[in-house]
Each structure stands twice: as structure tokens, then as C-alpha cells.
Amino acid sequence: MNFKRFYAVLVARNIEFVRDRGALAWSLLFPVFMIVGLYFVFNEQKSLYTVGTLGSQQVNVVSLFGLEEALVDVVPIDDLEDAKRRLGRHALDALIDSESGQYWLNPLAPEGQVIDRLLHATGAADGWQRAEISGEALRYVDWALPGILSMNMMFAALFGIGYVIVRYRKTGMLKRMMATPVTAVEFLGAQLASRLIVMVVINTFLLVGLWFLLDFRLEGSALLLALVFLLGATALISIGLLVASRIANEELANGLLNAATWPMMMLSEVWFSMENASPWLQNLSLLFPLTHMTKSARAIMLDGAGFIDILPSLLYLMLIALVFLVLGAKMFRWE
């Protein structure tokens, strides 16, 4: 590995990307549009109080809270701990366990406060045991943000490297590089490093901008989050390198990259949780690096997960990066 040659290719690639204003603007604006759009779409005031009910006895929630039927959405609950977590995140406004005669409210939620006042005013819950689960509201945008950032990195990684190398090969740029002393490892390493730098810079801008715009939740370590994104991006870039290792046809590359990105986008918990999906689909989802990236980022941002909590995912991302990098470098052809 000759670092002078590596550096030469890296600088040229960075210049090429930064001056391509269309690609640069798209890389920055696409996730912003997506996230801000989601914020507005899912930030509408809801008209229902959502009440979770636990236990076999039917409780007339409507009469209990003295509310109009149309205003209450009753959700049967099987898992008390999960329901408490949802109450803490304002996904439920109240939780009732008819068997133990207990109910929970979130004092930080405006809806919970309204229900609390109603119960006191009407005396409807006299004899019931009151408990509190505190927690700030989890907006959908908070939940979706880690996934959207990861997904954006996936597109930037796979298309940003795969498509570019295929284009270089098609136009003869790779052949020109082959005719110099630069080695495949130096060239590919520079491409990988350039893409990583670009992604780190863009995502830093994005995160800072979105912090001011949305005041999103970050319970855990920002450094650990950066590590997740870095490893995830490396794993995804290495997949891009493998896809682009031999192809000289942009249409084929486009098809293969889409074939790689779409299943990940749909099944990697970017948009929705896979908790209720069939087991085989959940297992399939766990094969995708995007799943590990999204879930780890989400765990750090929403639950304050630490290094040990997400270590299996970090190791998996490293494994993917290593395997695909070695395969990509071995299969690489200049022409």
C-alpha cells in the first residue's frame, strides 16, 4: 500500500463529489425532506384517547372516564411491560389492569393529565389504585429518524460507490488507472475512504441541522452512534464494491443495487417494526446490515443503549464489512 497514490486518488474523488452540486445537494436534501415531511405528516393532533386494557374482565372505559365513546380508542394489552413502555412514550394515554384494579397514567402527557382530572372530578375511579409511568413523548419522527438516516447512508454507500465504479469502468477511467502504478487495493481503498468521509461529513451536517429543527431524542452516546454509522456505512460500501467488482453495464448495476437496497429498506425496520412479522421474515431481516445499523442507532437514540448492548450488531457489521471487502477486492477487475 502506497499512501501517496492512495491519497492522490482520494483527493481527486473528493473533488469530483464536492463539485457535483446536484449529487451533493441531493445527498443533503433528500433525508431532510423525508424527515421534515414525516414530522409534519405524523405530528397532527389526534382526536382519540388511547387506553390500553389488561386482564380478562371487561371494563367500560367510556363510562369509567366519563368520555364520549368516539373519543376513546381501547387497545387490548397482553404484555404489561411493553404497555408501560408505550405509556412512557405517549403511545398510550392510560393503561388499565382490571384484574388488579390498577391504572397507570403518564403525568408528562397532556392527555394523561386530562384523564386524571376527569377521574378525580367524577370519582369514577374511586377504589382503583393509581400509578404513574413518566416519560417524554416519542414522536414517530423520533422513532423513524435512526432508520431514515441509516437508509440514506445505505443509498449513499451502495449507489455512491457501486454506480461510480461501474461508470468508471464503462468510460475507460479504470483502464486508464490500470495503466498506472496504482494497485486495486489502493484505488478501492481510496474510493471507500472518500465515500466514508463524504458520508460522515454529510451525516454530521444532517444530524446537527435536524437537532435544531426537530429537537430529536438522543438518550445514549453520540460517539457510539457515530461508531454504528461508521461501521454500518463500511459494511454497506463493501457490498457496493462487490456489486461493482466486475460489471461494466450501468443498467445491470442499477438493477443489482436496487435488488440489494429495496429488501433492506422494507425489512430493516426503517419504517415499521418487525416485531409482529412472521419469524422467518424476522430472521431474514437480521441478515441485513441495515437492520443492525437501524436497530442499534435506534437503541442508542431512544433507549440510551450502551456499547455492550449493541456489541453483537457491531460485530456483525464488522464481519459483513470484512467478508464483502475481501470478496470485492478479490473479484475486482479493472476492465
Place this chain on the structure above:
Amino acid sequence: MSEPIMQTSAMHVRFEGAVHAVRGVDLSIAAGSCFGLLGPNGAGKTTTIECMEGIQKPSEGRVLYRGKALDTAFSEEAGIMFQQTALQDFVTVSETLTMFQRLYKRSVPIQELIEVCRLQEFLGREPKKLSGGQRQRLLLAIALVGDPKIVFLDEPTTGLDPQARRNLWQLVSDIKSRGVTVVMSTHYMDEAYELCDQIAIMDHGQVIAEGTPDNLLRSIFSDVVMQLPLSDWPAGLSLQPFLAQSLGGQVQLMSKDVNDSIAALLEAKVPLQHLQIRKRNLEDLFIELTGRELRT
């Protein structure tokens, strides 16, 4: 003749689909010379030259640089100008040169290259915005940036206007005068005659003639070409007794004795006001050897 810097022996290249592009090519290129590989499109020139450049591997046979198989030392000492190369978008001529310069251990100062290849007026421009001639000069500069001992030029003037071609010829002559070995492919015979010390003519993947341009012409031809417009040729007069042929509105006679031929034409009352007499050239040689038009 100095020691060969580059040699190929019994070189064959076969592609998928049973295409036998190069069939047993043996070449020996003297250090410091300009070697021209001539032939029509599809003759195997580019494949042969790419094997010498190390871009392609021969299916059989050997390619030697300074008596050894191509290695990393070769890539440091070889400068290559391909027939078609796209450079990076959004990177200026100046930045492109700097990038390529950093890839070599030894290099020519950028300023010197700019002057030699006359790149001054478009240094800040992107390569894709250059004219054909400017682009070829940049590609030549990239080929020279590593201070090469041997330079490969694959059809360097294809698509250029006459002035740009002449400019590039001058640049190639300058490179030669610095003792750099030049290996070029071309299908322009005038270019080969102007620049090359040694030529090899290829057809159907084989070398069908090799030598200095003058020696080849002398060995094949002992006649001259007499040419006059077809419109001057008397109606009803047969071409056959004069061993003449009609070609592109002209009548051509190959004459071993000009005096005898002129006397015969005068006797047949052929007007000679527009008669032109010229020596055989490489184009004639090519057509003689390959039996077809050059620029197919």
C-alpha cells in the same frame, strides 16, 4: 540497432466466441526508436498494443520488457495513451495532471508538461469540455507525467483535424528526440511514414510485413504511379494494354519506366496536361499487401 526494449514472441490472443484476435505475433522494438503498428480496423493492432502495455494478457506467448516479464517496474516506466479514455468529471486539467503525477515514483514537473504539451490555455477546464486536439494533448501529457522510458500511443490522431494532427506529430517527434521509445498504432500511413523508424503491418491478427518504411517500399515496389483524370481518358480506349485501372474518378498506371509509358500514352493520343507522377507510398503498400481499402 540498439538492444530491444520490448519484445513479443509467439503471442496469441483469443477472446470468447472463438475470436482469434492475435495469431502468433513476434515483435522486437529497439530502445529509443519509434515503432508503428499499422493495419485496418479489426486487424489486431489494439489487442497487440494492449498486450504490450500489460492491459491484456496473451492467451499464449510472451511479452518482455527489458528481457523480463511485465512487472511493477514496467508500470513505473511506461506511459500509455489509449484510443478512448474518459477522465473524472468536475476535476480540472491541472488537478488531473497532479493526481496522475502522484501515482508515479519519478515524475516530470507539471509546469514542464504544460509547456511541452501546450496545455496553458485550458488548465482550469474540465477534460470533457476540451476540443479533440486539446484532449489528445492532455492524454499525451498524462502518458508522459511519469517520465516514461517507453510510451504507447494507440491511434493518437484519430478524429483530429489536420492542424491538430500536425501538432501532435510535432509532440511525438519531441518525445522521440528525448530518447523515449515510442510504440504507436495508427491507420494513417502518412503519420507512420512521418514518425516511425520501424513499422509492422498487421492484418487478420498477423504481422504481414515489417521493416523501415523505405525498405519496405523498396522491397515491394519497383514502379511509380502515373495518374490522370478519367475524364481525360479517350472514350473507347481500353485500359488493359496499359495495365491501368480506374479508381475514384482517376486512371492509375503502375509504370516501371516512365519514358516508355509516356510515349505509349502519347501514341494513343491521351492528353497529358493533368498527368501526375508519384512514388509508391505506404498506402499503396498496404493495399498491395492486404488487398483492401485502408480505412474500413
